Amino acid sequence: MPERPPASLSDSRPGRSPALRFVLKFVLLLAVLGGAYAWLTARYAESLGWLMDTTAAVTGSVVSLFFGEVHWSGRFVSYRGFPVEVIDECTGLLEMVIFTAAVLAFSTTPGKKLLGLALGLPAIYLFNILRIVVLVIAGASSKPLFDFLHLYFWQATLILMIASVWIAWIYLVVFRDPKRAVAVPG
Numbered sequence: 370m371p372e373r374p375p376a377s378l379s380d381s382r383p384g385r386s387p388a389l390r391f392v393l394k395f396v397l398l399l400a401v402l403g404g405a406y407a408w409l410t411a412r413y414a415e416s417l418g419w420l421m422d423t424t425a426a427v428t429g430s431v432v433s434l435f436f437g438e439v440h441w442s443g444r445f446v447s448y449r450g451f452p453v454e455v456i457d458e459c460t461g462l463l464e465m466v467i468f469t470a471a472v473l474a475f476s477t478t479p480g481k482k483l484l485g486l487a488l489g490l491p492a493i494y495l496f497n498i499l500r501i502v503v504l505v506i507a508g509a510s511s512k513p514l515f516d517f518l519h520l521y522f523w524q525a526t527l528i529l530m531i532a533s534v535w536i537a538w539i540y541l542v543v544f545r546d547p548k549r550a551v552a553v554p555g
Contacts, residue, residue: 394474410462417457446501448509453508464530469490472535503518504523
């Protein structure tokens with residue numbers, strides 16, 4: 370009896386393809402984690418106020434490093450009279466849920482998954498702060514520019530950012546071959 374070749378990404382048999390297994394795990398994890406996120410944020414909305422306040426404070430602090438006329442209080446950041454309210458969707462939590470589902474669905478060791486979360490979640494939060502900083506500055510200059518960036522540009526960019534952080538984790542952590550690492554003379 371001839372030996373069967375190993376499953377590959379192009380294997381069309383259901384349940385055999387690593388890509389199909391990843392997609393199914395990702396969708397399942399996204400449904401579970403997304404459902405938990407929705408339930409927790411609805412049930413404990415008041416308890417999450419600190420995260421919105423902190424995001425607004427960090428955003429205000431970053432803007433104030435480069436520009437004057439910045440004020441922040443609670444969930445509001447105002448630059449040159451243009452106020453922005455940081456709501457729960459502005460905290461980056463939903464993007465972190467999507468990233469977490471992608472990391473957990475990928476077939477690798479628990480240690481590499483943990484490292485991916487430890488490096489990726491803060492990266493997503495920092496990118497989200499950058500997004501809000503740009504929105505605050507743009508809004509002070511032009512309301513139509515703010516609307517375009519907020520409603521279209523950053524929505525697509527957030528998807529690319531999640532995918533980029535995930536792919537960077539795969540290449541820099543998961544597929545890193547310590548045997549091929551170059552030793553730097555010291």
